[in-house]
Amino acid sequence: MRPLVERISPNVGSSFFIERHAHHFTCNINYWHHHPEYEMVFVKNGVGEQRVGNHLSYYEDGMLIFIGPDIPHLPFLNYQRENNYEIVLQLKEDFMGENFMERPEMNQIRNLFKRSHEGIIFGSGIKQGAEARLNEIILADPFKRLILLLDFLNDLALQKDYRLISPGRASLAVAPGDFNRINKVYALIAEKYMEDVSLNEAAELASMTVPAFCRLFKRHTTKTFTQFLNEYRISKSVQLLSTEVQPISEVAFSCGYNSLSYFNRQFKQITGHKPTDYRKVFEASPVF
Numbered sequence: 311m312r313p314l315v316e317r318i319s320p321n322v323g324s325s326f327f328i329e330r331h332a333h334h335f336t337c338n339i340n341y342w343h344h345h346p347e348y349e350m351v352f353v354k355n356g357v358g359e360q361r362v363g364n365h366l367s368y369y370e371d372g373m374l375i376f377i378g379p380d381i382p383h384l385p386f387l388n389y390q391r392e393n394n395y396e397i398v399l400q401l402k403e404d405f406m407g408e409n410f411m412e413r414p415e416m417n418q419i420r421n422l423f424k425r426s427h428e429g430i431i432f433g434s435g436i437k438q439g440a441e442a443r444l445n446e447i448i449l450a451d452p453f454k455r456l457i458l459l460l461d462f463l464n465d466l467a468l469q470k471d472y473r474l475i476s477p478g479r480a481s482l483a484v485a486p487g488d489f490n491r492i493n494k495v496y497a498l499i500a501e502k503y504m505e506d507v508s509l510n511e512a513a514e515l516a517s518m519t520v521p522a523f524c525r526l527f528k529r530h531t532t533k534t535f536t537q538f539l540n541e542y543r544i545s546k547s548v549q550l551l552s553t554e555v556q557p558i559s560e561v562a563f564s565c566g567y568n569s570l571s572y573f574n575r576q577f578k579q580i581t582g583h584k585p586t587d588y589r590k591v592f593e594a595s596p597v598f
Contacts, residue, residue, distance in 0.1 A: 323452040326401035326459065330448055344382045348426055350399040351375050351386050352437065352444055357552045358386055359545050361496075362429050365475045365531070368545035370552075370581075374437035376466070377475075378427035379403070397444045399459075419460070422467035429475030436469050476532075491516040491523075492530055503543050504566045509535050543567065544580045551589045558585045 320327050327347070353372040360367050361384040362377055369386075372394075377383065379402075386396070403411060403423060411420050422430075432440070440462070447458045495512045512535055513523035527535050543565045550561045562573035562585075577585050 320401075320405075321452075324455060325405045326399065328397065328399045328444070328448055328455075328459075330445070331396045331398065344380045345400070346379045347400040347402050348379055348423060349377050349383075352397040352399075352440055353386060354394050354396070354441065356394045356396070357548055359384070360386060360431075360475075362475055365429065367541065368548055369431075370548065371434065372437060374432040374440050376422070376426045376430040376432070378423070378429075381427075381429070397448070399444070399447075401459075418467035419463045422463060425474065428477060430472050431475060432466070432469065433471030436466070436471055440466075488526060488530060491518070491526065495527070495535075499539055499542050503539065503546060504564060507539060507566075539566075540576050541580055544577055547573070547577065547585070548581070548588070551585060558589070561585070 321329075352374050353369070355372045357370045358368065360369055360373070360375065362375075363381050363383070373386070375386065410416065411423070443458070443462045443465075447455050447462065450458055494515050498512060498515055499507060509520060509524070512527075513520045516523050516526070518526065524535065527533075527538070531538055533541070547561050547565045550556065550564065551558070556564075559570050562570050565573070567573035567576070574585060577583070577588075581588065
């Protein structure tokens with residue numbers, strides 16, 4: 311399945327689009343998609359998945375992410391916490407007019423846009439500071455909104471607390487043939503992660519030998535198939551731990567782990583926390 315193209319129109323009277331969603335279901339894009347606009351997403355305090363190009367990970371306590379144009383991605387689904395919301399900002403590189411980005415005053419923002427082709431996830435401190443700035447942009451009149459946006463982007467460009475999703479690569483985009491193979495495997499994992507998903511089954515689905523598939527998968531995801539599967543299962547367990555009250559042993563079983571001790575090791579290795587400690591954090595913050 312190829313990513314579908316999302317059509318985006320700027321806000322009335324503006325050269326870019328920005329919108330606040332109080333709940334994830336108010337966003338009408340819920341499929342694998344891409345668009346020619348750059349996209350920034352702020353999530354206040356939700357927990358969810360980040361599937362961008364060939365990258366899959368999860369976040370907790372919200373996030374601030376900025377990705378370049380035509381990078382396929384899923385919505386940044388978040389499992390609702392109290393007082394949570396999402397802000398989406400989308401704009402084209404020429405939103406200020408042709409060649410405007412070449413002006414010397416735009417040097418920092420131009421570099422920020424260039425880095426976004428590798429995907430930028432900002433640190434928690436920057437995310438917290440961005441909340442008030444983005445809400446101010448939303449509430450401003452069109453002219454003030456534009457000035458505030460440029461100032462915000464320039465400040466973001468100067469920040470050092472961030473990581474690149476795919477460092478050293480020109481883009482997170484995947485070649486069409488490889489994309490189709492990898493996307494079939496993604497779909498297999500999403501459908502059967504609760505079961506015993508084998509490397510042989512994934513390679514057969516991609517119509518490749520096991521060694522060839524392993525090379526392809528590692529090249530495009532920077533992970534082995536087993537690492538990727540474990541991270542996906544743990545991301546699902548994070549969702550259950552933050553939204554369900556079932557015992558941790560049942561969470562482990564429902565996410566494809568037959569051994570509780572192995573689940574605990576994988577959870578600690580991937581998240582840095584024990585499942586019991588992780589659940590205690592969310593018990594102190596009621597779910598909607």
